[in-house]
Amino acid sequence: xTRAAHVPRAADVARxxxxxxxxxxxxxxxxxxxxxxxxAVDQALALVAGQSSREPRFVAQAQPQVRASVQxxxxxAGETSGxxxxxxxxxxxxxxxxxxxxxxxxxxxxGHSDDRSPGHSPDRKPGNGTGHDSGRSSGQASARDRRxxxxxxxxxxxxxxxxxxxxxxxxxxxxxxxxxxxVLAEPLAALTDLPSFDTSAMDGWVVAGPGPWALxxxxxxxxxxxxxxxxxxxxxxxxxxxxxxxxxxxxxxxxTAVIRSEHAHVDEAKGLLYAQRHVVPGQDIRPRGxxxxxxxxxxxxxxxxxxxxxxxxxxxxxxxxxxxxxxRVDVLVLGDELLTAGLPHDGLIRDALGxxxxxxxxALGAEVSAPRRLGxxxxxxxxxxxxxxxxxxxxxxxxxxxxxxxxxxxxxKIGAGLLVDGVAVRPGHPxxxxxxxxxxxxxxxxxxxxxxAVSGLLTLAEPLLRGLGGRAPEEPYRVVVRDEVHGxxxxxxxxxxxxxxxxxxxxxSPAAGEAGAGAEHVVPxxxxxxxxxxxxxxxxxxxxVPPGGVRSGTEVEILDLPWASATPWTExxxx
Numbered sequence: 001x002t003r004a005a006h007v008p009r010a011a012d013v014a015r016x017x018x019x020x021x022x023x024x025x026x027x028x029x030x031x032x033x034x035x036x037x038x039x040a041v042d043q044a045l046a047l048v049a050g051q052s053s054r055e056p057r058f059v060a061q062a063q064p065q066v067r068a069s070v071q072x073x074x075x076x077a078g079e080t081s082g083x084x085x086x087x088x089x090x091x092x093x094x095x096x097x098x099x100x101x102x103x104x105x106x107x108x109x110x111g112h113s114d115d116r117s118p119g120h121s122p123d124r125k126p127g128n129g130t131g132h133d134s135g136r137s138s139g140q141a142s143a144r145d146r147r148x149x150x151x152x153x154x155x156x157x158x159x160x161x162x163x164x165x166x167x168x169x170x171x172x173x174x175x176x177x178x179x180x181x182x183v184l185a186e187p188l189a190a191l192t193d194l195p196s197f198d199t200s201a202m203d204g205w206v207v208a209g210p211g212p213w214a215l216x217x218x219x220x221x222x223x224x225x226x227x228x229x230x231x232x233x234x235x236x237x238x239x240x241x242x243x244x245x246x247x248x249x250x251x252x253x254x255x256t257a258v259i260r261s262e263h264a265h266v267d268e269a270k271g272l273l274y275a276q277r278h279v280v281p282g283q284d285i286r287p288r289g290x291x292x293x294x295x296x297x298x299x300x301x302x303x304x305x306x307x308x309x310x311x312x313x314x315x316x317x318x319x320x321x322x323x324x325x326x327x328r329v330d331v332l333v334l335g336d337e338l339l340t341a342g343l344p345h346d347g348l349i350r351d352a353l354g355x356x357x358x359x360x361x362x363a364l365g366a367e368v369s370a371p372r373r374l375g376x377x378x379x380x381x382x383x384x385x386x387x388x389x390x391x392x393x394x395x396x397x398x399x400x401x402x403x404x405x406x407x408x409x410x411x412x413k414i415g416a417g418l419l420v421d422g423v424a425v426r427p428g429h430p431x432x433x434x435x436x437x438x439x440x441x442x443x444x445x446x447x448x449x450x451x452x453a454v455s456g457l458l459t460l461a462e463p464l465l466r467g468l469g470g471r472a473p474e475e476p477y478r479v480v481v482r483d484e485v486h487g488x489x490x491x492x493x494x495x496x497x498x499x500x501x502x503x504x505x506x507x508x509s510p511a512a513g514e515a516g517a518g519a520e521h522v523v524p525x526x527x528x529x530x531x532x533x534x535x536x537x538x539x540x541x542x543x544x545v546p547p548g549g550v551r552s553g554t555e556v557e558i559l560d561l562p563w564a565s566a567t568p569w570t571e572x573x574x575x
Contacts, residue, residue: 040555084120111334150422150429153459153544159419160433160460163442164467167391176313179305182323183470188299188309191317194291198251200227201284204260205273206226206237206252208243212272213242227252242273251285257286292316293463302472304365324470330390330441331371332381333358334398334406338373345535350534353396357457361394363562364462377403386414390441390467394461397431397448407432416443420460424491427530428455433464442468449530455494458542458559478555480521485556487549494559496539497522522558534542540564 151159171185197356200206206227207213216238226244227234236253237243245251245258252463257279265274292298300313305313305321313321330352338351354371361368369390374380376398398405411418411434418431431452432445446456466473479499489492501520522543527534536542541564544557 033373053127055065062074098201115434150424151420153423153425155430156420156423156433156459157463160444161463161467161473163433163435164464164469165421165511167468169470170325171322172325174323175320176310176318178322179313179321180307180310182305182308182321182326183304183365184299184301184305185322185324185470186301187297188313188316188318188321190203190294190296190298192294193289195286195288196287197233198255199229199286200245200247200251200258202248202258202260203247204258204284204439205242205264206255206258207242207275207279208237208254208256209239209241211242211279212239212267212274215266215271216241216243216271255285256281260284302470304471321346326365326367327391327465327468328389328401329361329366329368329394329465330388331361332384332385332393332395333366333373334376334381334395336375336404340373351472353446353448353453356450356533357394357396357446357453360454360457360562361461361465364457364465366465367470376406378406378410381406382410382414385416385436385443386440388436388441392461392464393441393443395443395445396453397446399432399447411443416440423459425455425459426488426491426493427452428459428494429491431456431460433460447530450533451496451528451536452530454533454536455542458494462559462562467571473493474560476557478557479517481550481554481556482521482523483554484552485524485543485545485550487545487547490547492547493545493549494542495545496525496528496535497541497543498525499541499564502564522556536561536575 004501010528094315135327166569169185199470205213226246227249228246229248231249233250234243239254242259243252251258259273259275259279265276266272267274298308303309305323333351333354334353337348338354338527339348340354340486342350345348351373354373358368358371372384374384379394381398395407398407415437416434417437418432418434420431422429423431428447429448429452430447432443434443434445435441436443444456444461444464446453446461463473481497482500485493485495489537491516499520500523522541524543525535525539528536540561542559542561544559550556
């Protein structure tokens with residue numbers, strides 16, 4: 001065998017070195033990207049937190065330096081191909097693109113499903129900027145600029161969560177009968193040992209020493225009934241003696257065990273008690289401190305107060321709980337074309353968001369005022385925003401750049417700071433998150449299309465409210481999806497799904513088959529266009545579909561709906 005067979009050639013060594021270098025560079029780039037995303041979040045929050053009330057400014061103007069790391073790939077594609085970005089990133093979405101704006105304009109029309117092609121934008125035509133931009137505040141970014149600053153979906157959620165956690169902490173004391181559904185503001189520590197004394201776990205006989213046992217009278221003054229729960233401590237039990245005892249009653253000193261009634265036999269003639277099974281010292285006795293000792297932490301801060309938490313709190317000695325006040329939310333419904341009753345007619349449509357948003361927010365742990373319908377009135381919107389004393393204001397519609405989309409101009413006029421101005425997600429691209437000046441409330445602007453608004457609720461409002469309400473961030477989880485799910489070429493897509501447990505055949509994928517019969521999986525639902533609620537009404541979660549889509553059998557992240565009740569997919573809600 002020649003030496004060449006043993007020694008790598010110089011070219012092979014060089015290729016291996018290049019491959020190692022490329023892998024190391026990829027890892028470094030990934031770490032830099034994650035670090036840059038964190039820096040972008042911190043910088044955006046700092047911009048809003050440091051905004052001076054003496055010199056109000058529209059933070060969107062400063063956003064390019066914050067979001068340079070999340071520049072829309074579609075914008076870059078449009079520039080590379082020589083296409084104008086005047087019509088937004090949607091103009092370069094590829095085959096099937098209509099060339100329309102990917103941002104839903106006022107998003108309140110009853111649009112069609114976006115399933116016609118991955119690149120087709122189902123949103124309303126882009127707002128005609130003729131004569132509109134010229135009337136805006138000089139501090140407001142143009143619609144074209146805002147589209148180029150769309151925030152990555154995960155970064156948008158991180159910004160919302162950090163904003164909520166950064167709010168000044170507040171606490172309140174509530175009696176146990178009022179604390180249900182609130183969140184603990186501090187850890188729950190035991191105020192006593194549980195149980196606070198040795199107790200009987202069963203009805204039966206408490207005995208001392210080996211048997212048989214003489215029927216004694218050491219019953220604490222309760223006569224032939226024996227030792228009962230709720231009575232003062234019984235007298236010590238002499239060795240060789242047994243006495244009746246009830247569940248929960250205090251164990252007398254010197255006792256060895258409790259014998260259940262069904263495991264004992266009494267010889268009345270001899271006055272003796274016999275055990276029908278072997279007696280183990282300590283059996284059926286709950287020793288003091290078995291569950292916890294005084295001072296032990298029972299639950300951490302941020303725990304939702306459920307009925308079981310109330311029971312534990314009462315057992316541990318609490319009359320009141322220190323909780324976080326529920327965030328207060330105002331809901332402003334925008335749009336002149338909305339009806340509150342009857343069938344759609346003459347260009348008017350029913351308001352689907354007014355009835356939906358309030359209950360949804362309550363399920364997320366908020367106190368919500370009755371929705372206020374402002375129509376397309378910029379002055380009314382400005383007055384509502386500047387006079388709100390809520391922690392969060394939710395607006396529906398008007399977040400794009402149409403002639404009656406007033407959210408951006410009004411925010412610019414009052415000097416609000418934008419944390420998120422458009423998110424790279426479908427549906428719901430034109431959602432936004434802002435902070436009103438002088439420490440005012442946060443504002444989440446939802447698109448007007450119903451499913452797009454749901455996307456905004458789960459992307460921005462839910463993590464923000466978790467922070468404001470003192471709740472810990474929800475741990476993400478992933479489940480196998482059955483069926484292929486088409487994705488958007490560049491944006492994250494949120495698709496309604498329903499959880500199922502079934503055989504590998506029903507799961508319909510090799511990955512599900514590996515789990516065997518009873519494998520958990522999710523099934524994507526139809527009617528998932530931005531203007532449709534039929535799919536989400538039947539769903540118990542939204543699948544987070546990355547750009548490009550996923551094949552059947554792929555694990556996808558799931559966003560729970562707050563009322564989903566099937567374990568392990570939800571904690572439940574008690575509001």
